Amino acid sequence: MLKYTFDWSIVTSGKYFEWLVSGMKITLELSAVGIIGAFVLGLLIAVMKMSHFRPLRWIASAYLEFFRNTPLLIQIFFWYFGSYKVLPTVVNDWLNSTNFEFAAAAIALTIYTSAFIAEDIRSGILSIPREQMEAARSAGFSYLRSMQYIILPQAVRITVPPLVNQFLNLAKNSSLAMTIGVMELTYQARQVESYTFKGFEAFTAATVVYLVLSVSITAFMDQYNKRVLNPHRA
C-alpha cells in the first residue's frame, strides 16, 4: 500500500528549502510582534480589571470573556475581511498601505493572546497574600513602593511560566495566519507539498522547526522552575 520514495534533498537545499526558511522567518516575525503587543495589551487589561473604578473593570471583563470565548480563526477573518466597515478611514488607509495580511494576523493574534495573558498576570498578582501588602504598608512603605518592592517582584516570578506558555501558544497559533495568505511556515510547507507532492518531507521539516521551538522553550522553563521558583530543591 505504501509506495513512496523519500527525497529529503528537496527540503534541505535549493528553492524549497529557501521557501521553508522564509516561512520560518515570517512565523518568528509574526510571533515577535504578537508577543510584544499581547504582553503590553494584556498588562493594560489586567490593570483595568483590578482597578477600583467599576466601569473600567466591566470593560476589561467583557473584553476578556469575549476574546477568550471566540475562535482565533474567526477573529483573524474578522480583522482581515470585515474590519474595514467598523474602523475609521485613517486606520483603514494605514492598514492598506502596509502588508495587510500580516497586519490583520498580528492584530488578531495580539488581541486573542492578550486576553489570556491578562488573566495570567492578574492571577499572578492575586496569588500574593493580602497580608504581604498590609505588612509592607504597616512597615511604612507607600502603596506604590509596596507594589514595587514587595508585591511585584514576587508576582513577576510566578507569572513568568504561564506567560512563556502563552508566548509559545501564540507562536503555534500563528500557523492560522496561513488561511489569509500570510506566507509563514505552515503555508510554505503546504506550498512545497503542492509543488512537489512531497508532503511527508515538507511537513516533517515544518514539524521539526515547531518542535525545536517548543522543546527549547520547555527546556528553558524547566531550568527556570529549578533555579528561580524552587532554588532550594534543586
Add this chain to the structure above:
Amino acid sequence: MEDFLNFQVILDNFTYFMIGRYPNGPLGGLGLTMYLAVVSCILSFFGGLILGLLSLSRIAFIRYPVNLFINTIRGLPLLMVIFWMYFLLPALMGTTVPESQTVILGLTLFTSAYMSQIVRAGIEGIPKGQTEAAISTGLKHWQAMLYIILPQGLRNMIPSFVNQFVSLIKDTSLAFIVGVSELTHVGTQINNRTMAFPTEIFIFIAGVYFVLCFAFTSFSRWLEGRLSWRKAI
C-alpha cells in the same frame, strides 16, 4: 454602503448557518460544529485517560515513549496535526478518509494529549497516603487506581474537562481549512456568495461561538465552586 451594518444577510441564511442543508442534505453549520466537538470530546476523554495513566506508569519502558508522544503533540500547532492526519491517514489506510473523520481524528489526537495532562494532574493531586492505605488493605496497585484514586481524581478534573471542551468547540473552526462545512466554513461560503457583508457575517459567527463557549465556561466556573465547597466538608 447605505447602511452601516446590515444584518439582513444573517436572517436570510439563518437555517443554513445553524444546520446547513440538513433535512435535504448533509448536516452543516453550527450543528456540524457541535457534532465534531462532542464526538472528539468523548473520544479524547478516553484517549486522555489512557495516555494520562500510561504516562504515570511505573514501567519506564512505557512511560518514556508515551511522554515523548504527548510532548510532541503539545509542541505542534493543531493545524499541523490536522495536516498530518489529512495526508497520512489515506496513506496508512490505503483508502480515502472523509474530511470530517480526518478532522475528528486530528482533534482527538491533539486534545487527548492536553487531556492527559489534566488526568495526570488530577491523579497527582490525590494524596499518596490514599494509595498506600488502599494497598495495605490488600488491593493491588491497579485496583487502588481504579477504585480509590480515579473516582476522586476524576471529580476534581471535571471543571478542567469542561474548559477543554470549550477549547475543542473553538478548535473545530479549523475544520474549515480541510473543507468541512461547519460554522466557520458556512460563514466564509456565505461571505463569498454575498460579497458585501463580511463584517456582519463574522460578527454574527463570533457571537454564536461566544454564546456557546461562554455558557460552558460559566458552567465550569459554577462546577468549580460547587466541587470545592463539597470538598471542604
